[in-house]
Amino acid sequence: MTYSDWLRVDRLPHIYCAGCGNGTVINCTLNAVDRMGWKKEETVFVSGIGCSSRAPGYIVTDSLHTTHGRALAFATGIKMANPELHVVVFTGDGDLAAIGGNHFIHSCRRNIDLTVVCMNNQIYGMTGGQGSPTTPRGALSTTTPYGSQEPAFDLCELASAAGANFVSRWTSYHVKELTRSIHQGLGVPGFSFIEALVQCPTNYGRRNKFRQVMDQVEYFKTHGILVQKAHRLRDEGLPIPADAILLGDMVRRDRPAMGVKR
Amino acid sequence: MRLVIDERRCKGCNLCTLVCPYRIFSAGKQPNARGIVVPVLDRPERCANCRLQALYGRTLCGMCQMICPDQAISWVEEKPGEAQKVAIEF
Numbered sequence: 382m383t384y385s386d387w388l389r390v391d392r393l394p395h396i397y398c399a400g401c402g403n404g405t406v407i408n409c410t411l412n413a414v415d416r417m418g419w420k421k422e423e424t425v426f427v428s429g430i431g432c433s434s435r436a437p438g439y440i441v442t443d444s445l446h447t448t449h450g451r452a453l454a455f456a457t458g459i460k461m462a463n464p465e466l467h468v469v470v471f472t473g474d475g476d477l478a479a480i481g482g483n484h485f486i487h488s489c490r491r492n493i494d495l496t497v498v499c500m501n502n503q504i505y506g507m508t509g510g511q512g513s514p515t516t517p518r519g520a521l522s523t524t525t526p527y528g529s530q531e532p533a534f535d536l537c538e539l540a541s542a543a544g545a546n547f548v549s550r551w552t553s554y555h556v557k558e559l560t561r562s563i564h565q566g567l568g569v570p571g572f573s574f575i576e577a578l579v580q581c582p583t584n585y586g587r588r589n590k591f592r593q594v595m596d597q598v599e600y601f602k603t604h605g606i607l608v609q610k611a612h613r614l615r616d617e618g619l620p621i622p623a624d625a626i627l628l629g630d631m632v633r634r635d636r637p638a639m640g641v642k643r
Numbered sequence: 644m645r646l647v648i649d650e651r652r653c654k655g656c657n658l659c660t661l662v663c664p665y666r667i668f669s670a671g672k673q674p675n676a677r678g679i680v681v682p683v684l685d686r687p688e689r690c691a692n693c694r695l696q697a698l699y700g701r702t703l704c705g706m707c708q709m710i711c712p713d714q715a716i717s718w719v720e721e722k723p724g725e726a727q728k729v730a731i732e733f
Protein backbone atom coordinates (compact mmCIF):
# COMPACT_ATOMS: atom_id res chain seq x y z
CA MET A 382 0.00 0.00 0.00
CA THR A 383 1.01 3.59 -0.47
CA TYR A 384 -0.33 6.80 0.98
CA SER A 385 -2.58 7.33 -2.02
CA ASP A 386 -4.66 4.30 -1.01
CA TRP A 387 -5.80 6.29 2.03
CA LEU A 388 -7.12 9.21 -0.03
CA ARG A 389 -10.75 9.60 -0.98
CA VAL A 390 -9.96 10.25 -4.61
CA ASP A 391 -13.55 11.14 -5.46
CA ARG A 392 -13.15 14.15 -3.16
CA LEU A 393 -10.02 15.47 -4.83
CA PRO A 394 -8.94 18.09 -5.76
CA HIS A 395 -9.44 19.48 -2.27
CA ILE A 396 -10.64 22.97 -1.41
CA TYR A 397 -7.25 24.26 -0.24
CA CYS A 398 -5.82 27.28 -2.04
CA ALA A 399 -3.01 26.78 -4.56
CA GLY A 400 0.20 26.12 -2.65
CA CYS A 401 -1.43 25.71 0.77
CA GLY A 402 0.84 23.60 2.98
CA ASN A 403 -2.00 21.62 4.53
CA GLY A 404 -2.01 19.23 1.57
CA THR A 405 1.67 18.44 2.11
CA VAL A 406 1.03 17.59 5.76
CA ILE A 407 -1.80 15.25 4.72
CA ASN A 408 0.68 13.43 2.45
CA CYS A 409 3.22 13.10 5.25
CA THR A 410 0.69 11.91 7.81
CA LEU A 411 -0.83 9.35 5.47
CA ASN A 412 2.63 8.11 4.57
CA ALA A 413 3.45 7.66 8.25
CA VAL A 414 0.12 5.93 8.95
CA ASP A 415 0.71 3.70 5.95
CA ARG A 416 4.13 2.73 7.28
CA MET A 417 2.57 1.70 10.59
CA GLY A 418 0.63 -0.95 8.67
CA TRP A 419 -2.62 -0.09 10.43
CA LYS A 420 -5.96 -1.28 9.12
CA LYS A 421 -8.32 1.34 7.77
CA GLU A 422 -11.16 0.04 9.96
CA GLU A 423 -9.07 0.57 13.08
CA THR A 424 -7.90 4.09 12.34
CA VAL A 425 -9.92 7.22 13.06
CA PHE A 426 -9.10 10.77 12.06
CA VAL A 427 -10.58 13.56 14.14
CA SER A 428 -10.52 17.30 13.57
CA GLY A 429 -12.11 20.54 14.69
CA ILE A 430 -12.95 23.48 12.43
CA GLY A 431 -10.65 25.35 10.09
CA CYS A 432 -8.94 24.78 6.75
CA SER A 433 -6.54 22.31 8.33
CA SER A 434 -9.41 20.53 10.01
CA ARG A 435 -10.98 19.67 6.67
CA ALA A 436 -8.23 17.10 6.14
CA PRO A 437 -10.09 14.01 7.49
CA GLY A 438 -12.74 14.58 4.81
CA TYR A 439 -10.20 13.53 2.19
CA ILE A 440 -9.27 10.29 3.91
CA VAL A 441 -11.11 7.00 3.44
CA THR A 442 -11.17 5.91 7.09
CA ASP A 443 -13.87 6.78 9.60
CA SER A 444 -13.51 10.35 10.73
CA LEU A 445 -15.07 12.99 12.89
CA HIS A 446 -15.21 16.66 11.90
CA THR A 447 -16.21 18.18 15.20
CA THR A 448 -16.88 21.62 16.62
CA HIS A 449 -14.27 24.36 16.72
CA GLY A 450 -11.53 23.59 19.24
CA ARG A 451 -13.08 20.36 20.51
CA ALA A 452 -11.24 17.84 18.37
CA LEU A 453 -9.21 16.66 21.36
CA ALA A 454 -12.28 16.30 23.56
CA PHE A 455 -13.97 14.09 20.95
CA ALA A 456 -10.76 12.16 20.32
CA THR A 457 -10.40 11.54 24.07
CA GLY A 458 -13.91 10.12 24.06
CA ILE A 459 -13.18 7.78 21.15
CA LYS A 460 -9.97 6.56 22.70
CA MET A 461 -11.44 5.97 26.13
CA ALA A 462 -14.49 4.19 24.71
CA ASN A 463 -12.42 1.92 22.50
CA PRO A 464 -8.67 1.84 23.15
CA GLU A 465 -8.28 -0.58 20.23
CA LEU A 466 -8.70 2.28 17.78
CA HIS A 467 -5.78 4.32 16.51
CA VAL A 468 -6.77 7.96 16.79
CA VAL A 469 -5.05 10.71 14.83
CA VAL A 470 -6.09 14.32 15.27
CA PHE A 471 -5.63 17.04 12.65
CA THR A 472 -5.90 20.53 13.97
CA GLY A 473 -4.97 24.12 13.22
CA ASP A 474 -3.22 26.64 15.41
CA GLY A 475 -6.43 28.52 16.13
CA ASP A 476 -8.33 25.33 16.73
CA LEU A 477 -5.71 23.91 19.07
CA ALA A 478 -4.23 26.87 20.89
CA ALA A 479 -6.95 29.53 20.90
CA ILE A 480 -10.43 28.11 21.39
CA GLY A 481 -9.13 24.62 22.18
CA GLY A 482 -6.26 25.70 24.42
CA ASN A 483 -7.61 24.09 27.55
CA HIS A 484 -8.43 20.82 25.88
CA PHE A 485 -4.89 20.83 24.58
CA ILE A 486 -3.08 21.25 27.89
CA HIS A 487 -5.35 18.80 29.65
CA SER A 488 -4.93 16.15 26.97
CA CYS A 489 -1.17 16.57 27.40
CA ARG A 490 -1.53 16.35 31.16
CA ARG A 491 -3.65 13.22 30.95
CA ASN A 492 -1.25 11.91 28.35
CA ILE A 493 -3.92 10.18 26.33
CA ASP A 494 -2.69 7.86 23.62
CA LEU A 495 -3.40 10.16 20.66
CA THR A 496 -1.28 11.56 17.88
CA VAL A 497 -1.96 15.20 17.19
CA VAL A 498 -0.73 16.83 13.99
CA CYS A 499 -1.07 20.58 14.20
CA MET A 500 -0.84 22.45 10.91
CA ASN A 501 0.36 25.77 12.20
CA ASN A 502 -0.10 28.45 9.57
CA GLN A 503 0.21 31.20 12.18
CA ILE A 504 -3.15 32.69 11.23
CA TYR A 505 -6.88 31.90 11.13
CA GLY A 506 -6.98 30.80 7.52
CA MET A 507 -10.60 29.85 7.02
CA THR A 508 -12.20 32.98 8.43
CA GLY A 509 -10.08 35.41 6.43
CA GLY A 510 -6.76 35.91 8.18
CA GLN A 511 -7.33 37.06 11.75
CA GLY A 512 -4.35 36.89 14.10
CA SER A 513 -4.02 33.65 16.09
CA PRO A 514 -2.09 32.87 19.30
CA THR A 515 0.86 31.79 17.15
CA THR A 516 1.01 34.86 14.90
CA PRO A 517 4.58 36.07 15.33
CA ARG A 518 5.30 39.51 16.77
CA GLY A 519 5.18 42.12 14.04
CA ALA A 520 3.24 39.99 11.56
CA LEU A 521 0.33 41.57 9.74
CA SER A 522 -3.14 40.08 9.76
CA THR A 523 -6.65 41.50 9.44
CA THR A 524 -6.86 41.99 13.21
CA THR A 525 -3.30 43.24 13.59
CA PRO A 526 -3.03 45.75 10.74
CA TYR A 527 -0.02 47.48 12.35
CA GLY A 528 1.75 44.24 13.20
CA SER A 529 1.00 41.90 16.06
CA GLN A 530 2.12 43.34 19.39
CA GLU A 531 1.66 40.17 21.40
CA PRO A 532 4.21 37.46 22.02
CA ALA A 533 3.27 34.20 20.33
CA PHE A 534 2.72 30.76 21.82
CA ASP A 535 5.40 28.17 21.27
CA LEU A 536 3.16 25.13 20.90
CA CYS A 537 5.97 22.62 21.40
CA GLU A 538 7.07 24.24 24.65
CA LEU A 539 3.46 24.25 25.77
CA ALA A 540 3.02 20.54 25.02
CA SER A 541 6.31 19.65 26.72
CA ALA A 542 5.48 21.66 29.83
CA ALA A 543 1.99 20.16 30.01
CA GLY A 544 3.37 16.62 29.84
CA ALA A 545 3.14 15.16 26.34
CA ASN A 546 5.22 12.03 25.75
CA PHE A 547 6.46 12.97 22.30
CA VAL A 548 6.88 16.49 20.91
CA SER A 549 8.33 17.44 17.58
CA ARG A 550 8.31 20.35 15.14
CA TRP A 551 8.95 20.44 11.40
CA THR A 552 7.73 22.47 8.48
CA SER A 553 6.03 21.72 5.18
CA TYR A 554 9.44 21.92 3.52
CA HIS A 555 10.91 19.09 5.63
CA VAL A 556 8.67 16.37 4.28
CA LYS A 557 10.90 13.39 4.98
CA GLU A 558 11.69 14.47 8.52
CA LEU A 559 8.07 15.31 9.21
CA THR A 560 6.99 11.87 8.03
CA ARG A 561 9.61 10.22 10.20
CA SER A 562 8.54 12.18 13.27
CA ILE A 563 4.85 11.49 12.73
CA HIS A 564 5.70 7.82 12.30
CA GLN A 565 7.60 7.88 15.59
CA GLY A 566 4.76 9.73 17.29
CA LEU A 567 2.21 7.19 16.09
CA GLY A 568 4.26 4.46 17.72
CA VAL A 569 4.71 6.23 21.06
CA PRO A 570 2.19 5.28 23.77
CA GLY A 571 0.75 8.46 25.23
CA PHE A 572 0.20 11.89 23.80
CA SER A 573 2.30 12.67 20.72
CA PHE A 574 2.29 16.21 19.43
CA ILE A 575 3.75 17.08 16.06
CA GLU A 576 3.67 20.69 14.96
CA ALA A 577 4.03 21.30 11.24
CA LEU A 578 4.58 24.90 10.22
CA VAL A 579 2.76 25.43 6.94
CA GLN A 580 2.40 28.25 4.50
CA CYS A 581 -0.95 29.97 4.06
CA PRO A 582 -0.24 31.96 0.92
CA THR A 583 -3.73 33.45 0.81
CA ASN A 584 -4.00 34.93 4.26
CA TYR A 585 -0.55 34.94 5.80
CA GLY A 586 2.04 34.94 3.02
CA ARG A 587 0.37 37.60 0.93
CA ARG A 588 0.33 40.06 3.84
CA ASN A 589 3.78 39.26 5.15
CA LYS A 590 6.19 39.77 2.27
CA PHE A 591 5.96 36.22 0.95
CA ARG A 592 4.57 37.09 -2.45
CA GLN A 593 5.00 33.62 -3.92
CA VAL A 594 4.21 30.33 -2.25
CA MET A 595 7.82 29.40 -2.70
CA ASP A 596 9.11 32.41 -0.78
CA GLN A 597 7.64 31.17 2.48
CA VAL A 598 8.81 27.62 1.90
CA GLU A 599 12.31 28.99 1.20
CA TYR A 600 12.04 30.89 4.44
CA PHE A 601 11.29 27.66 6.33
CA LYS A 602 14.24 26.06 4.59
CA THR A 603 16.72 28.82 5.40
CA HIS A 604 15.54 29.69 8.92
CA GLY A 605 15.02 26.24 10.36
CA ILE A 606 17.72 25.02 12.76
CA LEU A 607 17.82 21.76 14.65
CA VAL A 608 17.14 21.93 18.38
CA GLN A 609 20.37 20.07 19.00
CA LYS A 610 22.26 22.80 17.19
CA ALA A 611 20.39 25.49 19.11
CA HIS A 612 21.32 23.79 22.39
CA ARG A 613 24.95 23.57 21.30
CA LEU A 614 25.00 27.25 20.40
CA ARG A 615 23.46 28.09 23.76
CA ASP A 616 25.99 25.95 25.63
CA GLU A 617 28.84 27.61 23.78
CA GLY A 618 27.39 31.00 24.64
CA LEU A 619 26.82 31.85 20.97
CA PRO A 620 23.70 33.75 19.92
CA ILE A 621 20.77 31.90 18.35
CA PRO A 622 19.28 34.04 15.57
CA ALA A 623 16.06 35.67 16.77
CA ASP A 624 14.09 34.52 13.74
CA ALA A 625 15.34 30.92 13.88
CA ILE A 626 12.70 28.18 13.80
CA LEU A 627 13.73 25.35 16.11
CA LEU A 628 13.10 22.02 14.43
CA GLY A 629 13.39 18.42 15.46
CA ASP A 630 12.22 16.08 18.18
CA MET A 631 12.00 18.06 21.42
CA VAL A 632 10.72 15.50 23.91
CA ARG A 633 10.62 11.72 24.03
CA ARG A 634 9.71 10.36 27.44
CA ASP A 635 7.69 7.73 29.17
CA ARG A 636 5.19 9.33 31.52
CA PRO A 637 2.25 7.13 32.52
CA ALA A 638 -0.33 7.29 29.73
CA MET A 639 -4.09 6.81 29.46
CA GLY A 640 -6.06 4.80 26.93
CA VAL A 641 -3.12 2.71 25.75
CA LYS A 642 -4.12 -0.46 23.93
CA ARG A 643 -3.44 -3.46 26.16
CA MET B 644 7.71 4.04 -14.87
CA ARG B 645 6.74 7.45 -16.10
CA LEU B 646 6.41 10.63 -14.05
CA VAL B 647 3.10 12.38 -14.61
CA ILE B 648 1.32 15.45 -13.28
CA ASP B 649 -2.42 15.00 -12.96
CA GLU B 650 -3.75 18.15 -14.63
CA ARG B 651 -7.12 17.72 -12.97
CA ARG B 652 -5.55 18.09 -9.52
CA CYS B 653 -2.60 20.44 -10.03
CA LYS B 654 -3.22 24.02 -8.94
CA GLY B 655 0.05 25.37 -10.29
CA CYS B 656 1.83 26.30 -7.05
CA ASN B 657 5.23 25.23 -8.46
CA LEU B 658 6.47 23.72 -5.18
CA CYS B 659 7.75 20.71 -7.11
CA THR B 660 10.19 22.98 -8.95
CA LEU B 661 11.81 23.74 -5.59
CA VAL B 662 12.60 20.22 -4.44
CA CYS B 663 13.54 18.01 -7.39
CA PRO B 664 17.28 17.29 -7.23
CA TYR B 665 17.33 16.77 -11.02
CA ARG B 666 15.37 19.96 -11.68
CA ILE B 667 12.91 18.04 -13.81
CA PHE B 668 10.09 20.46 -13.08
CA SER B 669 10.03 24.05 -14.23
CA ALA B 670 7.30 26.66 -14.16
CA GLY B 671 4.98 26.32 -17.14
CA LYS B 672 3.89 29.09 -19.48
CA GLN B 673 0.61 28.00 -21.07
CA PRO B 674 -2.57 27.82 -18.98
CA ASN B 675 -4.48 24.60 -19.50
CA ALA B 676 -8.22 24.18 -20.07
CA ARG B 677 -8.88 24.87 -16.37
CA GLY B 678 -6.85 28.06 -16.54
CA ILE B 679 -4.00 26.62 -14.48
CA VAL B 680 -0.37 26.89 -15.47
CA VAL B 681 0.88 23.38 -14.81
CA PRO B 682 4.68 22.94 -14.48
CA VAL B 683 6.45 21.41 -17.43
CA LEU B 684 8.70 18.35 -17.22
CA ASP B 685 12.23 18.43 -18.57
CA ARG B 686 13.36 14.92 -19.59
CA PRO B 687 11.43 13.15 -16.81
CA GLU B 688 13.09 9.84 -17.66
CA ARG B 689 16.06 11.06 -15.58
CA CYS B 690 13.99 10.74 -12.38
CA ALA B 691 15.36 8.08 -10.03
CA ASN B 692 11.90 6.62 -9.57
CA CYS B 693 11.25 6.29 -13.29
CA ARG B 694 14.42 4.30 -13.67
CA LEU B 695 14.64 2.29 -10.46
CA GLN B 696 11.25 2.00 -8.79
CA ALA B 697 10.50 -1.37 -10.40
CA LEU B 698 13.95 -2.69 -9.51
CA TYR B 699 13.78 -1.67 -5.83
CA GLY B 700 10.09 -2.34 -5.44
CA ARG B 701 9.48 0.88 -3.52
CA THR B 702 9.30 4.61 -4.06
CA LEU B 703 12.76 6.16 -4.00
CA CYS B 704 13.37 9.93 -3.56
CA GLY B 705 9.72 10.96 -3.99
CA MET B 706 10.24 14.53 -2.76
CA CYS B 707 7.99 16.06 -5.43
CA GLN B 708 5.17 13.66 -4.65
CA MET B 709 5.45 14.31 -0.92
CA ILE B 710 5.55 18.09 -1.13
CA CYS B 711 2.80 18.35 -3.76
CA PRO B 712 -0.09 19.76 -1.71
CA ASP B 713 -2.56 18.63 -4.34
CA GLN B 714 -1.55 14.96 -4.61
CA ALA B 715 -1.07 15.53 -8.34
CA ILE B 716 2.28 13.79 -8.93
CA SER B 717 2.59 10.06 -9.48
CA TRP B 718 4.40 7.42 -11.46
CA VAL B 719 2.52 5.27 -13.91
CA GLU B 720 3.46 1.99 -15.52
CA GLU B 721 4.79 2.25 -19.02
CA LYS B 722 4.36 -0.23 -21.80
CA PRO B 723 7.64 -2.03 -22.36
CA GLY B 724 9.02 -0.16 -25.34
CA GLU B 725 12.35 0.06 -26.97
CA ALA B 726 15.35 0.88 -24.82
CA GLN B 727 16.11 4.58 -24.45
CA LYS B 728 19.43 6.22 -23.96
CA VAL B 729 19.30 8.27 -20.77
CA ALA B 730 21.99 10.66 -19.63
CA ILE B 731 22.21 10.60 -15.84
CA GLU B 732 23.77 13.48 -13.95
CA PHE B 733 25.26 12.78 -10.54
Ligand SMILES: Cc1ncc(C[n+]2csc(CCOP(=O)(O)OP(=O)(O)O)c2C)c(N)n1
Pocket residue numbers: 430431432433434449472473474475476477500502504505506507508513
Ligand atom coordinates in the same frame (compact mmCIF):
# COMPACT_ATOMS: atom_id res chain seq x y z
C1 LIG C 1 -17.34 28.17 18.26
C2 LIG C 1 -16.82 28.77 17.01
N1 LIG C 1 -16.18 29.97 17.06
C3 LIG C 1 -15.65 30.51 15.95
C4 LIG C 1 -15.79 29.90 14.75
C5 LIG C 1 -15.23 30.54 13.51
N2 LIG C 1 -14.02 29.93 12.99
C6 LIG C 1 -14.08 29.00 12.04
S1 LIG C 1 -12.57 28.47 11.54
C7 LIG C 1 -11.80 29.51 12.65
C8 LIG C 1 -10.32 29.63 12.75
C9 LIG C 1 -9.57 28.42 12.36
O1 LIG C 1 -8.22 28.69 12.42
P1 LIG C 1 -7.15 27.55 12.49
O2 LIG C 1 -7.56 26.54 13.48
O3 LIG C 1 -5.82 28.18 12.65
O4 LIG C 1 -7.25 26.82 11.09
P2 LIG C 1 -6.76 27.26 9.66
O5 LIG C 1 -8.00 27.65 8.94
O6 LIG C 1 -5.81 28.39 9.82
O7 LIG C 1 -6.13 26.04 9.09
C10 LIG C 1 -12.75 30.24 13.38
C11 LIG C 1 -12.41 31.23 14.40
C12 LIG C 1 -16.46 28.65 14.70
N3 LIG C 1 -16.60 27.98 13.56
N4 LIG C 1 -16.97 28.13 15.83
Ligand code: SF4
Pocket residue numbers: 396397398400401402403432433502506507580581582583584585
Ligand atom coordinates in the same frame (compact mmCIF):
# COMPACT_ATOMS: atom_id res chain seq x y z
S1 SF4 D 1 -6.87 30.14 3.52
FE1 SF4 D 1 -4.78 29.55 4.00
S2 SF4 D 1 -4.95 27.71 5.25
FE2 SF4 D 1 -6.92 28.00 4.20
S3 SF4 D 1 -6.78 26.77 2.31
FE3 SF4 D 1 -6.15 28.87 1.80
S4 SF4 D 1 -3.92 28.84 2.05
FE4 SF4 D 1 -4.70 27.05 3.12
